[in-house]
Amino acid sequence: MSDPTRMTAAALADALAAGDLSAEDVTHAHLERIRDVDEQVGAYLHVAEESALAEARAVDERRAKGETLHRLAGVPIAVKDVMTSTGMPTTAGSKMLEGWVPPYDSTVVTRLKAAGMPILGKTNMDEFAMGSSTEHSAFGPTRNPWDLDRIPGGSGGGSSAAVASWQAPLATGTDTGGSIRQPAAVTGSVGVKPTYGGVSRHGLIAMASSLDQAGPCARTVLDTALLHEAMAGHDPFDSTSIDQPVPDVVGAAERGDVAGMRIGIVRELTGEGFAPQVQARFDEAVAHLVDAGAEVVEVSCPNFVHALGAYYLIMPSEASSNLARFDAMRYGLRVGPDGVDAPSAEQVMAASRDAGFGEEVKRRIILGTYALSSGYYDAYYGTAQKVRRLIADDFAAAFGSADVLISPTAPTTAFPLGERTTDPMAMYRGDIATIPANLAGVPGMSLPSGLAEDGLPAGFQILAPAMADDRLYTVGAALEARLVSAWGGHLLQQAPELAITKGA
Numbered sequence: 211m212s213d214p215t216r217m218t219a220a221a222l223a224d225a226l227a228a229g230d231l232s233a234e235d236v237t238h239a240h241l242e243r244i245r246d247v248d249e250q251v252g253a254y255l256h257v258a259e260e261s262a263l264a265e266a267r268a269v270d271e272r273r274a275k276g277e278t279l280h281r282l283a284g285v286p287i288a289v290k291d292v293m294t295s296t297g298m299p300t301t302a303g304s305k306m307l308e309g310w311v312p313p314y315d316s317t318v319v320t321r322l323k324a325a326g327m328p329i330l331g332k333t334n335m336d337e338f339a340m341g342s343s344t345e346h347s348a349f350g351p352t353r354n355p356w357d358l359d360r361i362p363g364g365s366g367g368g369s370s371a372a373v374a375s376w377q378a379p380l381a382t383g384t385d386t387g388g389s390i391r392q393p394a395a396v397t398g399s400v401g402v403k404p405t406y407g408g409v410s411r412h413g414l415i416a417m418a419s420s421l422d423q424a425g426p427c428a429r430t431v432l433d434t435a436l437l438h439e440a441m442a443g444h445d446p447f448d449s450t451s452i453d454q455p456v457p458d459v460v461g462a463a464e465r466g467d468v469a470g471m472r473i474g475i476v477r478e479l480t481g482e483g484f485a486p487q488v489q490a491r492f493d494e495a496v497a498h499l500v501d502a503g504a505e506v507v508e509v510s511c512p513n514f515v516h517a518l519g520a521y522y523l524i525m526p527s528e529a530s531s532n533l534a535r536f537d538a539m540r541y542g543l544r545v546g547p548d549g550v551d552a553p554s555a556e557q558v559m560a561a562s563r564d565a566g567f568g569e570e571v572k573r574r575i576i577l578g579t580y581a582l583s584s585g586y587y588d589a590y591y592g593t594a595q596k597v598r599r600l601i602a603d604d605f606a607a608a609f610g611s612a613d614v615l616i617s618p619t620a621p622t623t624a625f626p627l628g629e630r631t632t633d634p635m636a637m638y639r640g641d642i643a644t645i646p647a648n649l650a651g652v653p654g655m656s657l658p659s660g661l662a663e664d665g666l667p668a669g670f671q672i673l674a675p676a677m678a679d680d681r682l683y684t685v686g687a688a689l690e691a692r693l694v695s696a697w698g699g700h701l702l703q704q705a706p707e708l709a710i711t712k713g714a
Contacts (some may be wrong), residue, residue: 214239214577219285219379219433226273226284233266233273233284237328241287244330244377247710252352253362253372255291257331258298262286265328269346272326282440282633288378290369291332292339293424294413295319303335303365303414306542306566315446316413318382318424325440329379334366336538337568338533339386341365342640344393346570354397355626356666357710360624363393369427370397375710380437381427384419388619388644390425391656395619395669396434398658400434400686401427406651407452407674410445411437418528419450421521421648424510429702431657431686435463436564440681454677462680470505473685474612478514478653479643479671487621488661488669492618495659495670499685500694513602514599514646522638522644523581523594530578533571538562573634596712602650609675614685617643619656619669647673655682657690657700658701667701 214222214236225231241259248254269284289295292302294312301307315323318545322329336346344352344367354362355375362371369381370393383390385403394401400423403679409424416422426437442456475496480489500506537559543566547557581590608615620640633652649655652673659670670689674681694700 214432215376215381218430219274219282220430221437222379223281223364223436224359228682233269233328233552234263236636237262237266237286237330240330240378240434241700246377248377249630250358251355251371251375251377252350253333253368253375253377254288254331255301255303255349255353255368256299256328256333262299262328262330265323265326269328269708270604276404279314280325282436284328286330287322287437288330288333288369288372289319289322290366290382290384291577292384292415293319293382294415295329296334298332300332301349302339303337303349304566304568304571305348306419306536308543314413317410318441319413327440333366333372333381336365336370337531337571338415339365339389340570340574342392342637343630344368345624345627346568348568349358351627354624354651356398357711359625360666362624363396365389366393366427370394370399370401372429373397373399373429379428380433382437382441383427384423384424385648386413386421386423386540386649387525388641391644391654391669391671392620393425394605394656396624397431397621397669398667399427400431400439400655400657401425402434402461402655402679402682403647403653404438404442405452405653405677407450408456408653408679410448412447413667413691415462416532416671418525421525421526422488423648427429431690432460432463434458435683443687451519457677457680459680459683460682463687466684466691468499468685468688469707471504471659471685472505472612473499473504473612474509474608474615475506476514476608476615476617477508477510478512479617483621483642484618485662487664488618488620488622491659491662491668492670495689495693496616498696501559501635505514507612509608510607511601511646513600513604514596517601517646517649518638518642520594520597520601521649522577522640523590524649525599526574526578527581527591528578530575530582531618535561536566542566546693555696570634601646605646605650605652605675613674614681615633615673617671618659619643623662623664623666623668643671652676653679653682655686657686659706660693661701668685
């Protein structure tokens with residue numbers, strides 16, 4: 211039997227069901243892998259060894275009794291540290307919540323536990339999901355397994371790095387402006403932002419409530435679909451949850467037939483502004499889809515050029531409102547101001563927020579508070595919401611002539627750690643291709659399109675209409691099959707171990 215850490219989630223599920231592997235052995239192998247390499251990668255903030263092994267043993271006992279189990283029962287998973295979980299800390303990557311152990315599970319975690327999936331631990335992230343590089347975590351950066359001197363994407367870089375470095379077969383993420391898809395692109399993994407409302411937000415520590423969406427991360431399209439199916443579905447605890455059946459994402463991933471599909475290249479999300487090496491891998495991937503029988507057309511979404519500006523008004527405004535609860539009176543860190551014997555509530559609040567929040571969080575709170583202030587609300591926040599409507603209209607028009615839309619996921623490959631931390635605008639521009647989907651609430655996928663000339667992965671983005679998430683998996687599976695055949699194996703088999711060994 212192969213090393214369990216190098217097997218896909220689907221293969222692990224089959225081996226567990228056949229009795230060729232035990233859940234305890236699979237979980238133990240991944241915990242050993244974490245011990246071996248995570249000091250270099252920094253994917254995890256907390257490793258839940260005891261509870262993961264206990265859940266694995268329970269699955270093995272239930273299987274031995276002949277109980278009917280979920281397909282993923284016994285397959286371990288890593289959880290982004292923005293999802294509440296009992297028995298282990300949930301910090302959102304912030305000192306504001308350092309050491310906090312929630313009294314309840316998020317709906318996503320509840321469903322993972324119900325499926326019998328051992329939770330390996332909580333993964334690192336940009337503080338309160340504010341960032342594109344996982345350098346803004348209060349507990350230190352995560353590193354890209356392909357090159358330990360580069361970023362793994364963000365805000366969910368811990369989850370993508372855990373998957374790409376073989377420390378977990380599956381991981382959860384959240385995507386507000388690309389925080390699942392962009393990390394997938396730069397680590398050579400697969401990440402999906404489902405339709406807004408397709409996966410419950412109950413128990414997610416909110417950044418921007420109208421944009422945040424939980425989703426799956428994995429190494430293959432089928433694995434991502436299996437986790438998507440396990441996470442998704444209506445939740446009465448979430449008022450934005452969609453009360454409709456989950457699209458057949460697993461069936462779509464297993465079929466992967468694009469013959470006769472119309473695939474639209476978004477003119478505004480290609481060419482200028484995208485690195486030539488990224489564009490080249492995208493063009494080659496498009497040729498594979500044509501060979502698979504798809505019809506490729508060009509579509510225009512003219513208002514996408516305003517998406518970045520609209521997003522960076524709407525998102526900070528909602529973040530400013532959501533993070534107001536961390537005031538040292540109700541939630542979060544509480545410290546007193548230095549040299550004040552009897553501080554006022556305002557002084558305690560100011561000192562606590564100053565100590566608990568990092569620079570990027572403070573920057574976005576200030577921007578959002580300004581945009582919502584009297585006299586500026588209509589000029590900034592209100593206008594941004596009008597642009598959001600125009601972007602949704604662009605999607606509707608484009609989907610009138612194409613079944614899915616495609617683009618590169620990110621303009622560049624992974625950049626060096628520290629390169630953009632002093633230039634917020636350069637960091638923000640990295641989300642130019644992913645943000646429109648969040649503004650419109652449509653689903654999106656990123657999967658690897660190959661290695662660029664710098665030896666790092668490039669990402670291929672697929673976008674579909676709301677509640678047509680299955681189309682992502684149809685196109686993704688078809689493209690993945692052809693690319694893996696062309697590469698002679700999965701992309702992730704080609705480099706991460708070399709980078710980790712080099713850095714040892």
